Amino acid sequence: MSADAAAGQPRRLVVLRHAKSAWPQSVPDHDRPLAPRGLRDAPAAGRALAGADCLPDLALCSTAVRARRTWELASAQWDTAPPVRYDPRVYAADVPELLAVTRETPAEVRTLLLVGHNPGLQELVLHLAGDALHDALEPVRVKFPTSAVAVLAWHAPAWADLAPGAALLTWTAVPRGHKGGG
Numbered sequence: 001m002s003a004d005a006a007a008g009q010p011r012r013l014v015v016l017r018h019a020k021s022a023w024p025q026s027v028p029d030h031d032r033p034l035a036p037r038g039l040r041d042a043p044a045a046g047r048a049l050a051g052a053d054c055l056p057d058l059a060l061c062s063t064a065v066r067a068r069r070t071w072e073l074a075s076a077q078w079d080t081a082p083p084v085r086y087d088p089r090v091y092a093a094d095v096p097e098l099l100a101v102t103r104e105t106p107a108e109v110r111t112l113l114l115v116g117h118n119p120g121l122q123e124l125v126l127h128l129a130g131d132a133l134h135d136a137l138e139p140v141r142v143k144f145p146t147s148a149v150a151v152l153a154w155h156a157p158a159w160a161d162l163a164p165g166a167a168l169l170t171w172t173a174v175p176r177g178h179k180g181g182g
Helices: 003-008 036-051 065-075 095-103 120-128 137-142
Strands: 011-017 058-061 084-086 111-116 129-132 149-154 167-173
Touching (some): 011 120, 058 065, 095 111, 111 120, 120 129, 120 137, 120 149, 137 167
Parallel strands (some): 011 111, 058 111
Antiparallel strands (some): 011 149, 149 167
């Protein structure tokens, strides 16, 4: 894509909260696996992203087991998975940490997927969204449950330009898989 063509396209940050995790005894938080519902919901999130034409050029994922597994199951739903960077800073990150990681994204990436945890992800969406389509902001204010997806779009030359209130929240969803199937 030429630089002129890319300049007209918005950048998109796709935020995906990890799928439902299990709470086995004596397992550190970082190592918690997905629960059966999470194993169903993560592929549903991948299908929802494909259906909404929100496939990323790059994924940034927490190093926590539940986030990594969410990424693996979601991206397995696509013909070709993009590169992924597992970044320990995304685990338990607050808004300033998530912004710092996001702002390091290479300029050629137009759509970035961030797979992580609450409360940081919910707060990040609320921090960045200056406006929303179709009242999409209200459900995010109330709750950003496991497997929730939010898509933020804005025009800027670089990811380093991402600023509070600069993005438009264009789409949200909470994809759910079905018992007995994907």
